[in-house]
Amino acid sequence: MKVLIAADMEGITGVVDWKQVDSTHAEYQRFRRLMTQEVNAAAAGAVEAGVDEIIVADGHGDANNILIEELHPRARLNSGTPSPLAMVQGVDSGVVAAFFIGYHAHMGAGKAVLAHTWSSRLVSNVWLNGKIVGEIGLNAAVCASFGLPVLLLTGDQAACQEALEWVPGIEVVEVKKAASRSAAECLPPTVTHPLIQHAAARAIKRFHGHPNDLLKVDLPVKVTIEFLNPGMADRAALLPIISRIDGRKVELSAEDMPSAYRLARSAISLARD
Numbered sequence: 001m002k003v004l005i006a007a008d009m010e011g012i013t014g015v016v017d018w019k020q021v022d023s024t025h026a027e028y029q030r031f032r033r034l035m036t037q038e039v040n041a042a043a044a045g046a047v048e049a050g051v052d053e054i055i056v057a058d059g060h061g062d063a064n065n066i067l068i069e070e071l072h073p074r075a076r077l078n079s080g081t082p083s084p085l086a087m088v089q090g091v092d093s094g095v096v097a098a099f100f101i102g103y104h105a106h107m108g109a110g111k112a113v114l115a116h117t118w119s120s121r122l123v124s125n126v127w128l129n130g131k132i133v134g135e136i137g138l139n140a141a142v143c144a145s146f147g148l149p150v151l152l153l154t155g156d157q158a159a160c161q162e163a164l165e166w167v168p169g170i171e172v173v174e175v176k177k178a179a180s181r182s183a184a185e186c187l188p189p190t191v192t193h194p195l196i197q198h199a200a201a202r203a204i205k206r207f208h209g210h211p212n213d214l215l216k217v218d219l220p221v222k223v224t225i226e227f228l229n230p231g232m233a234d235r236a237a238l239l240p241i242i243s244r245i246d247g248r249k250v251e252l253s254a255e256d257m258p259s260a261y262r263l264a265r266s267a268i269s270l271a272r273d
């Protein structure tokens with residue numbers, strides 16, 4: 001049995017500030033190690049429950065945060081950018097379920113550490129088939145299109161709440177409680193690691209007994225993106241497949257979720273101030 005561990009950094013315990021997830025800042029070196037350790041805790045729980053192969057997708061920034069020299073020996077690491085499926089790269093490699101580690105809530109969520117959707121400098125809102133969505137819903141939808149349920153998510157209380165709304169039956173581990181967008185009460189890693197390991201093992205055992213329902217996404221998929229300013233939407237709308245809705249909003253439609261995901265990322269990568 002093979003599983004995907006998709007990892008981000010803003011939802012790792014201790015992280016409350018952009019400096020801590022920015023590779024040019026000295027503090028970052030501490031938090032990339034904590035990110036690696038939370039991924040390893042999930043991997044250890046999965047292996048304990050019978051998983052024999054793990055593919056890890058490094059999903060933060062340029063996707064080169066996880067310390068491979070400290071990574072669990074059963075894991076293989078997808079690192080670097082761009083990769084076709086970005087935060088869930090490896091979802092098509094024969095995996096049967098996914099974990100989301102270190103995730104954060106969508107842009108606009110209240111009391112949520114570093115909440116954003118793809119880019120805090122460009123994107124103010126994203127809708128999937130008319131419903132406001134963040135990276136949790138978008139990545140879970142891509143996983144579902146490959147037949148994968150998301151079994152476990154770790155992050156702050158807002159990310160856990162958002163996961164429960166998008167993915168019924170998901171196991172969540174709250175590693176911190178946000179007091180604002182850049183403040184939280186955080187559990188120490190000596191506490192989060194066993195919590196994550198046990199939750200991962202429990203999630204895999206439950207999945208064996210009763211496979212989780214898949215997130216349902218109606219086809220064709222419609223994605224609407226609202227940018228922070230109209231100049232960003234001007235650039236995204238250079239792609240012929242993108243329709244302009246209003247000053248800051250563009251929309252696209254695709255036959256399947258992976259195509260919608262790639263198109264939305266392309267539109268955002270064109271946008272700048």
Ligand SMILES: [Zn+2]
Binds near residue numbers: 008010059060061
């Ligand atoms: Zn991130």
